[in-house]
Amino acid sequence: MKPFLVLAFITVAGAQSLFGQEEFASSLDTDLQFHLAPLKAREDSLPPSVVRRLLPQNMSLMEKGLWGENGILRTTGIASPLTPQVRKSELSLRRAMLTAHQIGGFLTLASMIAAVYYGQKSLLDPNSGQRNDPYRNPHQFFVTSTFVLYSATGLLAVLSPPPLIRRDEISTTTIHKTLAWVHFIGMVVTPILGSTILKRGPIGRYVDLNQARFHQISGYVTVSALAASMIVVTF
Amino acid sequence: MLLAAAAITGAQPRIAETLQGECWISYRLVHPLHAIEAKSLSPEYKVELDPTTKEIKTVTAQVDVTTFDSGNSNRDSHAMEVIDALTYPDVEFTSTSIVQKDDSLFVTGKLTFHGVTKEITMAGTAQWQSNRLDVFGAFTIGLTEFKVDRPSLLMIPVEDKLSFTLAAAFSWK
Numbered sequence: 001m002k003p004f005l006v007l008a009f010i011t012v013a014g015a016q017s018l019f020g021q022e023e024f025a026s027s028l029d030t031d032l033q034f035h036l037a038p039l040k041a042r043e044d045s046l047p048p049s050v051v052r053r054l055l056p057q058n059m060s061l062m063e064k065g066l067w068g069e070n071g072i073l074r075t076t077g078i079a080s081p082l083t084p085q086v087r088k089s090e091l092s093l094r095r096a097m098l099t100a101h102q103i104g105g106f107l108t109l110a111s112m113i114a115a116v117y118y119g120q121k122s123l124l125d126p127n128s129g130q131r132n133d134p135y136r137n138p139h140q141f142f143v144t145s146t147f148v149l150y151s152a153t154g155l156l157a158v159l160s161p162p163p164l165i166r167r168d169e170i171s172t173t174t175i176h177k178t179l180a181w182v183h184f185i186g187m188v189v190t191p192i193l194g195s196t197i198l199k200r201g202p203i204g205r206y207v208d209l210n211q212a213r214f215h216q217i218s219g220y221v222t223v224s225a226l227a228a229s230m231i232v233v234t235f
Numbered sequence: 236m237l238l239a240a241a242a243i244t245g246a247q248p249r250i251a252e253t254l255q256g257e258c259w260i261s262y263r264l265v266h267p268l269h270a271i272e273a274k275s276l277s278p279e280y281k282v283e284l285d286p287t288t289k290e291i292k293t294v295t296a297q298v299d300v301t302t303f304d305s306g307n308s309n310r311d312s313h314a315m316e317v318i319d320a321l322t323y324p325d326v327e328f329t330s331t332s333i334v335q336k337d338d339s340l341f342v343t344g345k346l347t348f349h350g351v352t353k354e355i356t357m358a359g360t361a362q363w364q365s366n367r368l369d370v371f372g373a374f375t376i377g378l379t380e381f382k383v384d385r386p387s388l389l390m391i392p393v394e395d396k397l398s399f400t401l402a403a404a405f406s407w408k
Contacts, residue, residue, distance in 0.1 A: 026406070052324060056308075084321045102389055163312030164301070164320065171307035204252045234268040234389065 054087045056166035063162040090161035097160040105230050110188030111149055112223045115142035119219060123212055143191065150187055154180075172235050179229035186222025195217050248285045248292045253406035259300055260401040265393045265394045273286065273305035273314070280403045282368070291370075294342055295332040317386045323350045338362060340370065351381045357401075370403040 021207035058070060060112045066073050092176070122135035157180075193215040199208045261274040272297035275298050283292040300320050305311050315321075331354070339343050340361040345352050357371025375398045385392040 052321075054321075056312075088319070088321050091321075095313070095316055099390075163309060164315045165308045165312040167304070167308040169306065171309070173307055173309040202277060 006045045037221040053085060054082055054164075056162055056164065057164050058166055058168065062158060066159065067161045087164075091164060094161045094163065101153055101160075104149055105226075108146060108149040108153050109223070109226055111142050111146040111231060112226060114155060115139060115146050116219050116223050117214070118142060123207070123216065143194070147187070147191070154184070172232050175232045176229050179225050179232065183222050183225040183229060186218055186225060190215060190218040190222055248290075249281045249407060251282050251284050251407045253280050253282075254367075255408055257369075257404035258402060259305070260296075260399060262303065263398045263400075265396065266388055267391055268388065271305050271310065271393075273311060275299070275302040275304070277302045278401070278403075280405075282370075282403075282405055284368065284405070284407075286363075286366070286407055289361075290335065291333050291340070291342075291361065291368075294328070295334065295342065296326075296328040298326045300326060301325060313386055315339040318349050318383055323348070328355075335361060337375040342370065346376065348376070349381045349383050353380060359401075365408055368405045369397070370404075370405075371401070373398065373400045 055068065063071075065071055068074075069082050071079070074081060079090070087131065118135045118139035122133055122139050125135055126132055127133045193211065196212045197207055197215055198205055199211075200206075237343055237371055255277070258278055258280055259274055259276050259389055260278045261272055264271045264273075275385075278296060278298040283294075283297045286291060286314040287291060300318060301311075301315060301324065303311060303314070326365045327347045328344055330342050332343045334343075338360045340359045341356055342359070342378065343356045346355045353376070355374050355376060357372040357374040362369040362371075375396055378393075385395060387393065
């Protein structure tokens with residue numbers, strides 16, 4: 001049975017309420033402004049208060065939809081309403097998820113390299129495509145484990161609570177995320193290409209080497225992108 | 236008489252005006268894979284000085300920890316997590332003794348970081364001009380002495396040593 005891969009991500013865009021600041025001073029009558037003057041003077045003499053944001057301004061759609069002030073996790077009661085204490089817990093959860101993401105990344109890379117190794121061996125084997133191909137089963141095993149590990153590792157990053165700070169910048173994290181798109185596309189395309197390799201002919205099943213070449217290249221590009229995305233965060 | 240009055244007022248320690256655009260503080264943290272440097276351009280320094288004797292009397296400083304920028308906000312956010320920036324948003328310093336010899340400067344005082352107060356000494360230089368003072372300094376602390384769990388990348392923790400360098404400029408009339 002040919003394996004077929006379907007990945008679906010539901011992106012929930014959180015609605016952000018915009019509150020305009022009212023110009024109270026202009027609406028106050030002169031008499032009231034006079035009575036408020038000493039209070040205003042006192043406020044002016046205090047050091048400026050720093051407004052500390054609990055959520056970064058430029059959250060992704062996924063983060064806003066899940067973890068925003070009106071995100072689905074808060075409106076459904078899965079996450080508590082936003083307070084500094086709650087946010088501290090979310091940052092701890094984020095750290096735990098991202099640590100697991102790092103461990104998952106190593107395991108996924110190891111599994112993917114093994115899948116590529118056995119795939120290459122299978123392709124070079126004289127029994128390639130036949131039931132007695134000794135490398136076919138190990139290749140399939142590591143393909144499955146790569147898919148499971150990759151999905152879990154990716155979800156840990158995508159679903160983690162947003163960081164405290166996010167600036168518009170190009171950093172190693174930006175490159176890491178860009179490469180993530182490359183290996184994500186590779187993870188979708190490679191098994192689809194793999195499912196088209198085996199053909200049925202008049203004397204039984206055979207490997208279509210032209211199709212195998214695309215699958216092979218896609219596999220190597222995917223594993224390279226995954227390795228590069230891990231290496232880049234060390235800079 | 237005017238000269239005498241000027242001499243008297245000149246001898247009084249005064250709070251110098253901080254030249255905000257010229258002040259910064261940076262930290263350096265070393266991980267086996269790379270070194271991290273982050274800079275804050277908005278530290279709040281305050282010095283009380285005597286321009287006539289070229290003496291710095293007191294120093295206070297405060298930095299909002301979220302203003303440190305290493306060029307990677309994800310990494311900065313991780314740093315904010317480990318130092319619990321939501322509970323301890325500021326690093327504060329108050330001098331207890333200041334030793335000056337020529338251009339050399341040693342400022343000892345209480346540093347409050349991550350809710351822990353420790354005595355530290357900053358070594359630096361003080362360059363006096365007619366109505367301006369430029370200070371450059373450096374000091375090092377240990378993360379664990381301030382009860383900060385060392386952050387890690389790829390399961391490898393950073394070194395314990397956290398080195399700060401700073402620049403401050405002040406003027407008076």
